[in-house]
């Protein structure tokens with residue numbers, strides 16, 4: 001773990017209530033654009049509180065997964081279900097039931113992307129927490145949707161909507177990837193800009209801080225969505241500065 005944050009609790013249910021990374025959305029009071037929908041008391045996914053297109057929730061509304069559920073969904077984290085790998089760890093393709101989000105077998109149901117913390121990761125707990133605090137509350141067509149998370153012992157995982165065309169980085173730089181047309185490039189640039197504009201124009205002025213091609217994910221229709229809110233910060237409030245001297 002990088003941050004010096006201690007993992008004192010092991011039960012998933014107590015995680016979101018104890019999320020309190022300084023300067024992150026969790027520290028914002030109830031005046032912060034409370035919208036309909038919240039995490040239900042059991043920590044599970046509140047069926048009645050689906051995201052609308054463009055909103056900020058007061059509390060993350062996420063499904064808590066057990067490690068076994070995600071192990072099943074990804075076929076035991078099988079190497080051939082790896083979608084990619086970054087500083088946090090590997091990202092696996094998995095299958096869950098669309099309604100209950102319980103894992104399914106035989107590749108049925110809804111496809112999801114499961115990001116699993118690598119124990120040697122230099123990113124770790126604070127980024128995982130930040131991802132939940134930001135992406136669990138922000139909802140916009142140009143931000144990737146975080147569906148849930150798992151925290152069991154040292155296992156930290158995040159579950160996202162599956163982005164069928166992968167990252168922009170792969171399309172630009174991966175060998176064998178056909179070049180993107182100018183029309184698609186423009187569509188992607190506009191989508192990514194809309195995501196940033198939503199963050200900057202929101203009441204709390206979220207500063208994304210990790211804008212790069214690998215974090216611009218593309219759905220089946222090349223709609224761009226920003227991902228990875230580990231390093232994100234809130235804009236300045238009152239006397240609180242948004243400037244940091246921390247080496248990234």
Ligand SMILES: Nc1ncnc2c1ncn2[C@@H]1O[C@H](COP(=O)(O)OP(=O)(O)OP(=O)(O)O)[C@@H](O)[C@H]1O
Nearest residue numbers: 083084085086087088091113160161162163167214
């Ligand atoms: N929701 C998703 N759907 C489909 N593929 C994904 C999804 N999230 C990540 N990926 C794939 O996994 C790869 C790794 O993603 P990840 O965010 O962990 O690392 P990164 O952005 O490449 O690097 P860094 O750690 O520097 O941010 C991505 O480049 C992408 O190909």
Ligand SMILES: [Mg+2]
Nearest residue numbers: 086214215228
């Ligand atoms: Mg990324």
